[in-house]
Each structure stands twice: as C-alpha cells, then as structure tokens.
Amino acid sequence: MSPSTNRLIHSTSPYLLQHAHNPVDWYEWGAEALEKAQREGKPILVSIGYSSCHWCHVMERESFEHDNIAAVMNDAFVCIKVDREERPDIDQLYMEAVQALGVNGGWPLNVFLTPEQKPFFGGTYFSPSSWVQVLQNIHKAFQVNRAQIEDTAEELRLHLLRSDVQRFKQPYQGEGLTADLADAFKKLQAHFDTQWGGMDRAPKFIMPSVWLFLLRYHYITKDEAALQQVVITLQRTAAGGIYDTLAGGFARYSVDPYWFAPHFEKMLYDNAQLLSLYSEAYAVxxxxxxxxxxxxxxxxxxxxxxxxxxxxxxxxxxxxEGVEGQYYVWTNAEWQDLLGKDEPLLTDYYDLKPAGNWEHGNNILTRHKPEADFLKIHNLDAETWKAILDRAKKILHTARAKRIRPGLDDKVITAWNAMTVCGLVDAYRVFADDRFLKAAQKNMTFLTTALQNGDVLYRSWKGKHSVTTGFLDDYAYVIQAQLKLYQATFEEEWLHRAAALIGYTLAQFYDATDGYFYYSSLTAEPLLSRKKEIFDNVIPSSNAIMAQNLFHAGTLLDNDGWKQMAVAMTESLSHLVKSEPNYMSQWAIAHTEVRKGMAEIVMTGKDLSAVRREWGQQYLPFALVQGTEDKSNLPLLQDKPVLGDRPTLYVCYNKTCRLPVHTVEEALSQIQ
Known part of the structure; x- marks a missing residue:
C-alpha cells in the first residue's frame, strides 16, 4: 500500500473513498479494527460523516489530509471511518452518546471509544489546532487517567442501554381524537412562522411529515389556519433559494428563516418526501x-x-471545486452576458442584486414576487412571459452544465429508494401520469432483484449489494411502498410481498416485551446497545411507519392481530403527539388513522383503471383501496359481486359496507 493510499481504497462507499488517499491509517468499522484496538490497548477514534457533508469536507481538507496531524492520529488511536448512510446504527448510537455529554450533534461526528467500544468523549467539527489539542489531551488522559475514562465510558454505556420506549411509553389517557388533535395543533401553531412558512427558527428544515399531518388535520377539522400554514410554507420553499428553480429538487435546509441561503446538498430522502407533500397539497x-x-x-x-x-x-x-454552492449561484456580470435584452426582467424576477444578494458577489435565485404582480408591473401577458422565461432557463441550463458539477453519491440506499417510490406513487395517484408509476415500478423491481434475497433486504448497492443487511427503516419503507403500489395498480404481488416482509420484520426486529421494533435485526452485528427509533427527524420514525404498515396491511388482509399491534404502538405514545408534535408528526398521522379508522374501498368489475384514477385524484387520506377485475382470494374482495356490466364500488368500515354504487361521486358521498 503506497503512503498516499489507505485501506479505504477497497470500500464501495463514496464517502469512504473520499478518504482513501488521506495519510490517516483509516479502517472501516469491522473486526480488523476492533481487534487491533483490543490487542494494542489503544483508544478508538470513530469519525462519522457522509459524502455530501460540507463540514466533513472541510475537516478532511484542514486536518485529515495533513501528514503531521495524521501522524498524531495514527500513533495514538485506531482510526475508523464510518459512512452514516450505510451504517446508521453506528451513527445513532454514538450520536446519542455525544449528545448525552452535552454536545450538539452534527457531522462530521468524531467520537473516542475505549478498546471495548465504549464512548467517553466526542464532538463534531474541530479546527486543525483544536483537533491536534484534543488528540494530544485524550492520548495523555488515556495513559494517565485510564480508570477515570473507563468510569465515564461505563456511565455512558449504561445511559445508552436505556430505552426511549421504556422512558416514554404510557397507557393511553387521551380525551378522544378531537382533543388530541387540537392539543397537537396548538403546540405547532405557537411556533408557526406565518410570514415565511415553516417554524419560527433557523436553520430551517422543511420537515414534510409536519405538513402532511396538518393536511390531515385540516381534512378532519376544516381549520383554515392549518391549511394556510401548509400553503405559505410550500409556496415560500418553492420560491426560495432552498429550491433549485432551474433544474428542480430541494436542498437539505436553509441557514436563515427565509428559505434563502441553503446548505446546498440535495438529499434523495428530502425530495422523496416532498414529492408526496406537494402532490397531496395540490390535491387539496x-x-x-x-x-x-x-x-x-x-x-x-x-x-x-x-x-x-x-x-x-x-x-x-x-x-x-471545494466551494459550497458554486455550481448554483450567479454573478451579475454572468447574468448580463448570458441573457442580453431580457436580463433586466429576469434580474427583477429572480431578485438578483448588482453586488450580489449572497456572499462574494454571488446571487442565489429566488422568486418571491407574485407572478400576477410581476406581469402587471412589466406590462406582460402570461404567454409572452412564459416564452421569455423558458428561453432564459435553457440558456442558464446550458451555461451551468459547463461548470464542474457537485460530487454525486451514487450508492443506492434501500430505505431512501422505497421512500421515493412512495413519493412517485403519490404523484401518480394525484396527477394520473403514467411516468410516475413506471419510474416507481422500475425502482421497486430493482430493489426486489438487486437488494433482496428471500425476505432479507440489504442496506445499499453500488455495483453489488452491501454486506450490511437492512435496518428497520429499509423494511418499513419497502413495505409501505409495496402497499402503495398495490393500491395504485391492484397487482396483488405487491400486497403479498409486503405481507411476507411484515412477517420477517416481526420475527427479526419486534420486541414483544414493549410492543415496538428494534432498529437492527437479530442477525445484525451486535453493538454496545440495540436501539429503537421513536422520534421523527428529517426522516420519519421507522417505528411510526411500521405502525402504519401494520394497520394498513391488517386492514387490507383482515389481520386483526397486526391492527391491534398498531393500536398499542400509537396509543402508548399518543401523549407525546400532543406535547411534542414537531418530533412526533408521523406518529400523529398514524394515531389519527388508528383512532379515526380507515375506509375500506373495494372496486370490482372490468376496466377499473379509469375509476381507480378518478378516485386517486381526490384527497382521501383515510381510505384504503382494493380491487379486482377477476376473481381474488383477498378477504375483503370476497362476496363483493359486480352489479351489471359497470364497475361496482363498495365503501366499507370495519368490514361493514354501504350499498354498492357505480360512480366515484356516489362513493364519495358515503365517506365519513
């Protein structure tokens, strides 16, 4: 191995490969590194990040690429690099440890462990001088005060063994769904940013599940304040710098309250959820x-x-080129050179400033001006303006394509792909455009062939599937996607696949002692503690998704055992839905579905596609759909005859059905 190449060169992770030419003697997480630490009695440094993380790149450039700093690291520590997207179990465990030490979490996450993998110190980004000081101090302390470090590490180990479920689970004491929802809404409403959308804080993450819940809250209560906050949030985010107005796609978050300056990385999981949110909001x-x-x-x-x-x-x-956002921003001089006579119009539309509206003379494109006002001010009709705008976008696209592109993390993560399938199916349902469905079906076919073996899912793929098997979010989102695909197509294969994965997930992840799911399976590599994911983050809680899966699949397949599991899961955490809805919004959705109940819609007869499409374009968040054009053994499709030669629709609740009808309009009148 040459001095400029370390063992990460054999990894498939784009993030680890970014560090393959550091002088640091990096290991991947595994037996080789952990046994070396035990054998040599050295503390372990675990450095966790992801490929599109700006501050991870900064710390690598400032510290990990320098021979003198690497020498300190290599001499005193066994150094391990972890891609948090491939090993979220390791990231979750040691993030919790660092937060327990009173440090705000983030990435890069740098954690120091005893040779037995017990954490005792950690932090996020360190400047080069601070990093060297930390390394030297920990090395000295480990030699001089080993017993004290071991005591701290043991205290942290015991903290990590505590379960959030044990801490927060309570018997259901709600006053009913209406009261529960009102309490949750009041908590959220107190922090609305009514001018710019989202919540009254910065940095601002969009947090789609909050707004998905509020759409459902509005559906039930008709509270216009809830809908208005969803609308202003979606309008402001789509108009802000957080959204790439030239090519589409959202950045991860905004550093300010105005959705103006984003942290420019684009994550699949954000955009997957936003496909669902914007589709549902359009339906409303x-x-x-x-x-x-x-x-x-x-x-x-x-x-x-x-x-x-x-x-x-x-x-x-x-x-x-080592500069954050460089691919996306524009100087005024570039704008003038490219756009010619249309430049003044487009400068006003996108709110560019001669000296730049951001850093270093650069402009971030935004478009907060109401289009009608803009057209009126400039005496333009909509058709003329569309032609100008389309022409300008083509010019800007061409110019931007000549720039050096941001790095692409080209690994395929099972959970995030399945989440995207959910977004695509939701878009297909609302817009009845086959392109969305075809992309969803192609992706799910890929997942089931490249990332699944029997009932075992694998976490990621880059030319081949990872050694690491799937975590709870992988299973939860694949199950959810397959349940959605079934309802969009009535292809029963997807429902049966989902049922099989639910059975496997119950066998491998479920803890019958408290009724919730571990994040890692029985066959996964054991870590210091086996955790359960309860709270929503930028990705909703995998336990909340599983509660919905159990309730939906239990309804579609008439499995009361699964439905009762879902009821128990949602009721035991319902008090947190009321007190902490920002971090429990997916649970709020699941709790509402369970307490309100889901309509069971059955469609039978020939040529159901038109009826199914018309049904899908309605906003009906509390309905599950089944259908067949022929015979079916699915329990809810039994004894549902076709009446005459037209499609027949049944609206049922708890397997009790209204009179059969033939049109979507008639069926809608029977929805509670």
Whole structure:
C-alpha cells in the first residue's frame, strides 16, 4: 500500500473513498479494527460523516489530509471511518452518546471509544489546532487517567442501554381524537412562522411529515389556519433559494428563516418526501405551482439521480471545486452576458442584486414576487412571459452544465429508494401520469432483484449489494411502498410481498416485551446497545411507519392481530403527539388513522383503471383501496359481486359496507 493510499481504497462507499488517499491509517468499522484496538490497548477514534457533508469536507481538507496531524492520529488511536448512510446504527448510537455529554450533534461526528467500544468523549467539527489539542489531551488522559475514562465510558454505556420506549411509553389517557388533535395543533401553531412558512427558527428544515399531518388535520377539522400554514410554507420553499428553480429538487435546509441561503446538498430522502407533500397539497388546493414543483423535481430525479437499472442515487454534494454552492449561484456580470435584452426582467424576477444578494458577489435565485404582480408591473401577458422565461432557463441550463458539477453519491440506499417510490406513487395517484408509476415500478423491481434475497433486504448497492443487511427503516419503507403500489395498480404481488416482509420484520426486529421494533435485526452485528427509533427527524420514525404498515396491511388482509399491534404502538405514545408534535408528526398521522379508522374501498368489475384514477385524484387520506377485475382470494374482495356490466364500488368500515354504487361521486358521498 503506497503512503498516499489507505485501506479505504477497497470500500464501495463514496464517502469512504473520499478518504482513501488521506495519510490517516483509516479502517472501516469491522473486526480488523476492533481487534487491533483490543490487542494494542489503544483508544478508538470513530469519525462519522457522509459524502455530501460540507463540514466533513472541510475537516478532511484542514486536518485529515495533513501528514503531521495524521501522524498524531495514527500513533495514538485506531482510526475508523464510518459512512452514516450505510451504517446508521453506528451513527445513532454514538450520536446519542455525544449528545448525552452535552454536545450538539452534527457531522462530521468524531467520537473516542475505549478498546471495548465504549464512548467517553466526542464532538463534531474541530479546527486543525483544536483537533491536534484534543488528540494530544485524550492520548495523555488515556495513559494517565485510564480508570477515570473507563468510569465515564461505563456511565455512558449504561445511559445508552436505556430505552426511549421504556422512558416514554404510557397507557393511553387521551380525551378522544378531537382533543388530541387540537392539543397537537396548538403546540405547532405557537411556533408557526406565518410570514415565511415553516417554524419560527433557523436553520430551517422543511420537515414534510409536519405538513402532511396538518393536511390531515385540516381534512378532519376544516381549520383554515392549518391549511394556510401548509400553503405559505410550500409556496415560500418553492420560491426560495432552498429550491433549485432551474433544474428542480430541494436542498437539505436553509441557514436563515427565509428559505434563502441553503446548505446546498440535495438529499434523495428530502425530495422523496416532498414529492408526496406537494402532490397531496395540490390535491387539496389545486395550486398550479405545487404541480409544477412535483414535475420539476421528478425531471431532476430522472436526469441526475437515476441509475440505468432504475435505482435512485443518494445525494448531490453541496460543494464543487471545494466551494459550497458554486455550481448554483450567479454573478451579475454572468447574468448580463448570458441573457442580453431580457436580463433586466429576469434580474427583477429572480431578485438578483448588482453586488450580489449572497456572499462574494454571488446571487442565489429566488422568486418571491407574485407572478400576477410581476406581469402587471412589466406590462406582460402570461404567454409572452412564459416564452421569455423558458428561453432564459435553457440558456442558464446550458451555461451551468459547463461548470464542474457537485460530487454525486451514487450508492443506492434501500430505505431512501422505497421512500421515493412512495413519493412517485403519490404523484401518480394525484396527477394520473403514467411516468410516475413506471419510474416507481422500475425502482421497486430493482430493489426486489438487486437488494433482496428471500425476505432479507440489504442496506445499499453500488455495483453489488452491501454486506450490511437492512435496518428497520429499509423494511418499513419497502413495505409501505409495496402497499402503495398495490393500491395504485391492484397487482396483488405487491400486497403479498409486503405481507411476507411484515412477517420477517416481526420475527427479526419486534420486541414483544414493549410492543415496538428494534432498529437492527437479530442477525445484525451486535453493538454496545440495540436501539429503537421513536422520534421523527428529517426522516420519519421507522417505528411510526411500521405502525402504519401494520394497520394498513391488517386492514387490507383482515389481520386483526397486526391492527391491534398498531393500536398499542400509537396509543402508548399518543401523549407525546400532543406535547411534542414537531418530533412526533408521523406518529400523529398514524394515531389519527388508528383512532379515526380507515375506509375500506373495494372496486370490482372490468376496466377499473379509469375509476381507480378518478378516485386517486381526490384527497382521501383515510381510505384504503382494493380491487379486482377477476376473481381474488383477498378477504375483503370476497362476496363483493359486480352489479351489471359497470364497475361496482363498495365503501366499507370495519368490514361493514354501504350499498354498492357505480360512480366515484356516489362513493364519495358515503365517506365519513
């Protein structure tokens, strides 16, 4: 191995490969590194990040690429690099440890462990001088005060063994669904940013599950304040710098309250959820900008994030040429050179400033001006303006394509891909555009062939599937995607696949002592503690998704045992839905479904596609759909005859059905 290449060169992780030429003697997490630490009695340094992480790149450039700093690391520690997207179990465990030490979490996450993998110190980004000081101090302390470090590490180990479920689980003491929802809404409403959307804080993450819950809250209560906050949030985010107005797709978060300056990396999981959110919001409001956002994001997904076999890549980096956002921003001089006589109009539309509206004379494109006002001010009709805008976008696309592109993390993560399938199916349902469905089906076929063996899922794929098997979010989102695909197509294969995976997940992840699921399976590599994921983050809680899966599949397959599991899971955490809805919004959705109940819609007869499409374009968040054009052994389809030669629709609750009807309009009148 040459001095400029370490053992990470054999990894398939794009993030680890970024560090393969560091002088640091990096190991991947595994037996080789852990046994070396035990054998040599050395502390372990675990450095965790991901390929599109800006500050991970900064710390690598400032510290890990320098021989003198690497020498300190190599001499005193066994150094392990972890891709948090491939090993979220390790990331979750040691993030919790660092937060228990009073440190704000983030990435890069640098954690020091005893040779027995017990954490005793950690932090996030360190400047080079601070990093060297930390390394030297820990090395000295480990030699001089080993017993004290071991005591701290043992205290942290015991803390990590505590279960969030044990801490927060309570018997259901709600006053009923209406009261529960009102309490949750009041908590959220107290922190609404009513001018700019989202919540009244910065940095701002979009947090789609919060707004998906509020759409459902509005559906039940007709509270216009809830809907208005969803609308202003989606309008502001689609108009802000957080959204790539030229190519589509959202960045991870905004550093300010105005959705103006993003942290420029684009993550698949954000855009997957936003496909669902903007589609559902369009179904409720028919605001055309929401539809445009879905289509633009889908185009970006197809053009920049899709493998030829149908898998979706993980992320686009924030940086290009080592500069954050450089690919996306414009100087006023560039704008003038490219756009000619149309430049003044477009400068006003996108709110560019001669000296730049951001850093270093650069401009971030935003478009907060109401289009009607803009057209009126400039005495333009919509058709003329569309021609100008389309022409300008083509010019800007061409110019931007000549720049050095941000790095692409081209691994395929099972959970994030299945989440994207959910977003695509939701878009197909609302817009009845076969392109969404075909992309979803192609991706799910890829997942079931490249990332599944029997009932075992694998975490990721890059030319081949990973050694690491799937975690709970992988199973939860694949099950959810297959349940959605079944309802969009009535192809029973997807329902049976989902049922098989539920059975496997119950066998491998479920803890019957408290009624919730571990994040890692029985056969996964054992870590210091086996955790359960309860709270939502930028990705919703995998336990909340599993509660929904159990309730939906239990309804569709008439499995009361699964439904009762879902009831128990949601009721025991319902008090947190009321007190902490920002971090429990997916649970709020699941709790509402369980307490309100889901309509069971059955469609029978020939040529159901038109009826199914018409049904899908309604906003009906509390309905599950089944159908067959022929015979079926599915329990809810039994004894549902076709009446006459027209499609027949049955609206049922708890397997008790209203009178059969023949049109969507008639069926809608029977929905509670």
């Amino acid at each position: 409001t028919r605001i055309e900008r929401f539809k445009e956002t879905v289509y633009e994001t889908f185009d970006w997904l197809q053009q920049e994030m899709t493998h030829a076999l149908g898998g979706f890549y993980s992320a686009l980096d924030a940086d290009s």
